[in-house]
Amino acid sequence: MTDYFLSSLVLLSISAVLIVLTSRFQKISGGIFLFSLGTGCVLGLISAVSVLVHRVPIDYRLDFRMPIGEFYVGVDLLSAFFLLTIVMLSLFAGIYGYGYLKDDEKKNLSVHYALYLVLLISLMLVVTAKNAVLFLVAWETMAISSYFLITFDDEKEAVRKAGYLYLIATHTGTFCLWVMFLLMGQQAGSMNFDQMTLASFPLPLAGVLFILGIIGFGVKAGFIPFHIWLPHAHPAAPSHVSAVLSGVMIKMGIYGLMRLILIVKNFPEWCAMVLLMIGMISGVGGVLYALGQHEIKKLLAYHSIENIGIITLGLGIGLWGQIDHNEAVALIGYAGALLHVFNHAIFKGLLFLSAGSVIRSTHTGEIDHLGGLLKKLPWAGHLFLIGSLSICGLPLFNGFISEWLVFRALFDGVFHFETNALVFSSLAIISLALIGGLATACFAKAFGAIFLGNSRSIDNTHLEENSSLMRAPMLVLGGLCLWVGFFPSTMVSFALGAASTIASLKISPMAEEAIISPLLTVVWVLMILVTIITVLVLFKRIAMKFLPIEKAPTWGCGYSMPTNRMQYTASSFAEPILRIFRNVLGFNVTGNKPQGYFPKEEAISSHVIDASEDFIFRPIFQFIKSLSAKLKIIQFGVTQLYLLYIFIFLLILLIWKMV
């Protein structure tokens, strides 16, 4: 099965080059893009699924020595699970992207297509690299290709700024990763992951590696407070790129942490504590910030932080189980985290793509300008609804299955742990419940304001549905949400396989059965729910044959001249919740109330301040800026002078060595 994976990599690389070469002929390069994306992803899918089904990892070493590493890739169960997620989403987002962009005549799309393939290749390499240097090279390729994809609309200043912020953030993270991998390599005497796995790491070193990993991978994953790049970069990118960034690229941070756990194995207890804390803060913080957003893609970006929080809760409780030698908690926690990685990729991809359809049709993403789109864009609307129900973790949809697993691991933690872990698991359960409630509120707000009621400021009459090339991928993703929601056993068993790899455990079919069987009961109950719904619908249908049905305008509670602008807006919908949490959020409302009997025009506006951006990172960046301003004295921009600097530096090194 290695052949499938490698041929997929080779095919994608060759096509990326071909697309650039044929960039004069957009039709041909577009065709190559679609063909290679389809074939490459299907090949990748086959190799991932076959590893997950047979539970036999595959290895491939190329006799190609880089300066300090080698080309060593392998698909173990953990890699396969992430590979599956990557190819699933990238395939559909790519097809959608082709439909989204193909009428854009101003831009050179071939470069965009080629970069998309490069991002896909680098993502596949990141999860399959078995050598630290290869991993970091792939990691860096991923960062740079995604930078160029984000800055597609580089004529806008906000996009350029977002891209720049992303570039700085990601390199700060990469720096920590270099240090981490060098420390690990030094301890193990090799940069290959399998040798590192054999080495033993003393607890203090494991703690240091963990901190470096949390910062390095956390920047990519978007842990609060390292998330500041995320709400800027994701909305700036074209929608299909946002889908890939949010759906899979930020998950590479989670993959990295899982790989770190797999390699180091033995962590001090506070590491699990830190992970749970990060999970709670990112989860609750992410969804609260999302409630305060007025722009649809920014709202979705903050929800990615929330979901990363949920994933981290699963990861944290899993790690705690592993440290405590409680196999069930470890397996269920990791499996919940992994399945949520997959599910989030699917439903967040779906949400970004349908938000993209809305933006493409209406040319705005401002929630408070929109309304009533369900009638005009039924495809995007209904698929957005499926995505919303899934992301809120509501039963019938896939989000519920993974949240159920995380909940279960946390409750098992409550039963089996000592006081410390018990308190943390209880707090995590409460946070997860709060996250669920707030997410429901947030998506009721987003879906309700965009798709229901009447349009607030935009003229809806001439809106048209998007092309079928954009609708089909969304339909498949929506179908996947329901598939996992109703037939969870396949994906849960895949996730359990990958979880057993992380925890370095063997999982017996019996144990697997014990974890999956309650979920099958859940499905059974949901079937009853669907049956009851059908019966109730039938009753009503029959009754409606004999009873009168009238159409009338919405009741205005006695007010006879309501306008569409008087509808409840998304901002007013979120206000009570934001007011409850105003002290945590920095929620402020500016403006005046109308005064007197004949009031003049007044305006009111509300904002949520992202504290880590304004109070942590802005001062740090300011400090660095002022520091580098002082260094300006030695900068003259003359090349000869820089050569002189290098010469002097070499001289100093030489003298230092001689002394």
Place this chain on the structure above:
Amino acid sequence: MGIQILLHIGIVMILSPLLLGIIGKTKAFFAGRWGPPLLQPYYDIGKLFQKGNVYSITTTWIFQAAPIVCLAVVLVSSFFIPLGGLKAPIQFWGDIILFAYLYGLARFLMMIAALDTGSSFEGMGASREAAFSCLAEVVLFLDFIILALLSKKFVLSEIIEGNILSSWPLFGPVLLLVGASYFLVLLVENARIPIDDPAIHLELTMIHEVMALDHSGWDLAYIYYGGAIKLFVLGGLFVNILIPYHSLSSVMQTVMFSGGMIMLALTIGIVESCMARLRLNRIPLLLISAFVLALVGGIVVLVKGV
């Protein structure tokens, strides 16, 4: 199991409006009136089932789907709790989460159905419902954690059967605290005084009722019926937690359970007669006090050890 489920559905559907009737009678008694007959809620629902529907031209299918899903959800949620001598038909490891999240599904649909009408009053109701229910959910889960800790079980019906019984002598005060905080959640979830007044008709101050402002006929009947059943199911859970009757014979269990439910209806009626509705900005404080009550219970469990 099929028969058990049908039996559960039957009992819940037949008896739940009675609870509202008892509450109404109690309130009337405190006001010095005769009040409507005990069976008035049945007449109300029956009347609505005979009426046609008026649909706003703004609405979509979501507006019609929400009442149906709400009723279906509350019916399904009744499967997880024992009703007197009747065992819960569905029990599995982790059903608590499904129980809580099913209500989430119903709530989500009700909120978007309210936004579907494009009426600003209904949007206001949905927004308030969203704010208060997410706090109530947190309290509910904290109560569940404490009960699960006491029983070492993760199955709703097993938590409330048998294990509660053995916890009463040792952890009586904890159960009382949990009961008190759960009672507040019950009031919030069912939109009763002091959180929300089902009887008032001033849109600006309403929460739950205002979301159903545009519903009529069968849809409204489904919503009222769903509300009655929700009170019955959540009330049934409350009675199961507070009255440790589970070791008695099944006839006695049924008697105790019915007695408990009547007591609950009387209590709600008395609370509604003696209290005014709280101002909206006070409701989060009430929920926070419910949270603190449960938290104190949790700390006692932790300190004392299970």
